[in-house]
Amino acid sequence: MKIYFAPLEGITGYIYRNIYENHFGKGRIDKYFTPFIVPKEKTFLTTKEIKDISMDHNQGMEVVPQILTNDVRGFLQTAQALKEQGYDTVNLNLGCPAGTVVSKGRGSGFLNDTKKLDEFFSQVMEQTPVKVSIKTRIGKEFPGEIEDLTEIFNKYKFEEWIIHPRVREDFYKNTPNMNAFTYAFEHSKNTVCYNGDIFTVGDYQKIVQEYPSLDKVMLGRGVVANPGLIGEIHGNPPMTKDDLYHFLNDLRDAYLEELSGEKDVLFRVKELWAYMQTMFDEPKKDWKRIRKAQTLDAYQDAMEHLLETCGFVENAGFIAP
Ligand SMILES: Cc1cc2nc3c(=O)[nH]c(=O)nc-3n(C[C@H](O)[C@H](O)[C@H](O)COP(=O)(O)O)c2cc1C
Structure with missing residues (x-):
C-alpha cells in the first residue's frame, strides 16, 4: 500500500514536511502533497511558494505541488513554472470547501459546473507540460454527483485520482460516503487513492479489508494528531x-x-x-x-x-x- 501525506494549508509546509520526514516519515511516506498554490496574473510563483517547493527544501522526499484554479491559462503557466523548478507532476485541487474558494468556482466549487470542468480538462490535458493528478470531493451538494464526475474524469489520463468522499456541503462534518467512493473506485479508469478519516490503525485496516485491490491511501489530520500513526500502520510500535x-x-x-x-x-x-x-x-x-x-x-x-x-x-x- 502506498501512503501519501495530505496537503494541509497552514500546517504541512516545507518546514513541517522536513521535520516530519526526519522523525517519522523516512521510508514510510510515498508522497507528500503541498498546500495549494493559486495562479497569479504575473508572477507565477510567489517567493513564499518558491520557498515551499524549491528542490533544496524538499530533499529526499517525493513531493507533488498542488494548484487551485479553474482557469486553463493560470493552470498551464503555473504548471510550467513548477516544471522549471524540477517537478514532473502537479495535482489539481477540486476539493477545497472554503467559502471564498467555492464562490469563485474553484476547489469543490468547480465540481458542479461539469460542462466547464470537462472543457477545462480537454484543454489542460492536451497542453500540460507535466503529468496531472486530481484531488476531489464526491460532489458539491449531492453524493450522486460522483457519477457524472467519474464519467468526465474517465475521458482523461490522470496520474491518479485522490478522492475524499464528502460533498462540499459537509465541510469536514458527517462521515465519508463509502457508497460514493465505491462507485468511483469501481468505475474509474484512472487509479484511485482513498482519503478521509483514517485516524487509527483500525480505520486503516477497515479500508484495506473493504477494498483489497486499493493500493494507495492519503492521510492528513490523523497524522498531524498522531505523527507516529504511519509508523504504526507499518507495524512499528506507537510513538512515545x-x-x-x-x-x-x-x-x-x-x-x-x-x-x-x-x-x-x-x-x-x-x-x-x-x-x-x-x-x-x-x-x-x-x-x-x-x-x-x-x-x-x-x-x-x-x-x-x-x-x-x-x-x-x-x-x-x-x-x-
Ligand atoms: C487545515 C486544513 C487544511 C487543508 N488544506 C488543504 C489543501 O491545501 N489542499 C487540499 O487538497 N486539501 C486540503 N485539506 C484537505 C486535506 O488534504 C484532506 O483531504 C482532508 O483533511 C481529509 O483527510 P483526513 O481525514 O485524512 O484529514 C485541508 C484540510 C484541513 C483540515
Missing part, C-alpha cells in the same frame, strides 16, 4: 511521548529559524496542538495554557507539563471537533 517531544522541539527550532518572529511560531505550534491534544487523556488544563500562551517560554512550559502529566488514550486518534 519522548518521540513527540523531540519532534516538537525540532519543529519549533526550525520555525524559529525560518519565520519572522515568535508570534508566528506560537501560532503554528498552537495549531498543531489543536489536533494532538485529542490523543491525550485529561489534557484540558494544559491545552488551555497552550492556547493562551503569549510567549514561546509559556508555551514550552505548558507543553512539557502536558507531556509529563497526561498519558495517551488507548487506541487514540484524532477526534474531529
Whole structure:
C-alpha cells in the first residue's frame, strides 16, 4: 500500500514536511502533497511558494505541488513554472470547501459546473507540460454527483485520482460516503487513492479489508494528531511521548529559524496542538495554557507539563471537533 501525506494549508509546509520526514516519515511516506498554490496574473510563483517547493527544501522526499484554479491559462503557466523548478507532476485541487474558494468556482466549487470542468480538462490535458493528478470531493451538494464526475474524469489520463468522499456541503462534518467512493473506485479508469478519516490503525485496516485491490491511501489530520500513526500502520510500535517531544522541539527550532518572529511560531505550534491534544487523556488544563500562551517560554512550559502529566488514550486518534 502506498501512503501519501495530505496537503494541509497552514500546517504541512516545507518546514513541517522536513521535520516530519526526519522523525517519522523516512521510508514510510510515498508522497507528500503541498498546500495549494493559486495562479497569479504575473508572477507565477510567489517567493513564499518558491520557498515551499524549491528542490533544496524538499530533499529526499517525493513531493507533488498542488494548484487551485479553474482557469486553463493560470493552470498551464503555473504548471510550467513548477516544471522549471524540477517537478514532473502537479495535482489539481477540486476539493477545497472554503467559502471564498467555492464562490469563485474553484476547489469543490468547480465540481458542479461539469460542462466547464470537462472543457477545462480537454484543454489542460492536451497542453500540460507535466503529468496531472486530481484531488476531489464526491460532489458539491449531492453524493450522486460522483457519477457524472467519474464519467468526465474517465475521458482523461490522470496520474491518479485522490478522492475524499464528502460533498462540499459537509465541510469536514458527517462521515465519508463509502457508497460514493465505491462507485468511483469501481468505475474509474484512472487509479484511485482513498482519503478521509483514517485516524487509527483500525480505520486503516477497515479500508484495506473493504477494498483489497486499493493500493494507495492519503492521510492528513490523523497524522498531524498522531505523527507516529504511519509508523504504526507499518507495524512499528506507537510513538512515545519522548518521540513527540523531540519532534516538537525540532519543529519549533526550525520555525524559529525560518519565520519572522515568535508570534508566528506560537501560532503554528498552537495549531498543531489543536489536533494532538485529542490523543491525550485529561489534557484540558494544559491545552488551555497552550492556547493562551503569549510567549514561546509559556508555551514550552505548558507543553512539557502536558507531556509529563497526561498519558495517551488507548487506541487514540484524532477526534474531529
Ligand atoms: C487545515 C486544513 C487544511 C487543508 N488544506 C488543504 C489543501 O491545501 N489542499 C487540499 O487538497 N486539501 C486540503 N485539506 C484537505 C486535506 O488534504 C484532506 O483531504 C482532508 O483533511 C481529509 O483527510 P483526513 O481525514 O485524512 O484529514 C485541508 C484540510 C484541513 C483540515
